[in-house]
Amino acid sequence: MKKLILTVAIVASGVSTFALSNPILNDQAAVTVVMNDEFQEVAVDQLPEAVTTAVEKDFAGATITKAFVNSSEQYQLILSIEGSNGTVYADKDGNWIKESDISNNTAQ
Incomplete structure (x- = not known):
């Protein structure tokens, strides 16, 4: 009788292990971080006139506090x-x- 109870307990615990649910990973919740490490700081007075004119025209009253340039001559302006x-x-x-x-x- 003891062997029967022990066997039922072992089988029941084995079956319950398969009944556990596995967490479903949602790969759509992944976060992508893009870092543009290629920008190098440049002095504000060395910016092309077209860039400073565009800031004055479209952001009246704004001050360029920092400027960065990459190898493709694209500018990041703070x-x-x-x-x-x-x-x-x-x-x-x-x-x-x-x-x-x-x-x-x-740049080519």
Whole structure:
């Protein structure tokens, strides 16, 4: 009788192990971080005139606090407007570009 009870207990614990649910991983919740390490700081007074003119025209009252350039001559500008900071991107001709459109190619 003891062997029967012991056998039933072992079988029951083995079956319950298979009944446990596995957590489902949601791969859509993954976070992608894009780092543009290729930008190098450049002096604000060395920016192309087209870039500074675009800032003056489209962000009246803004001050360029920092500027960075990559090998494709795309600029990352840190602007200060009424105490708030923001980041914008422009090409060498003063055209605004999205962060997702930043080229990581080397200049040719």
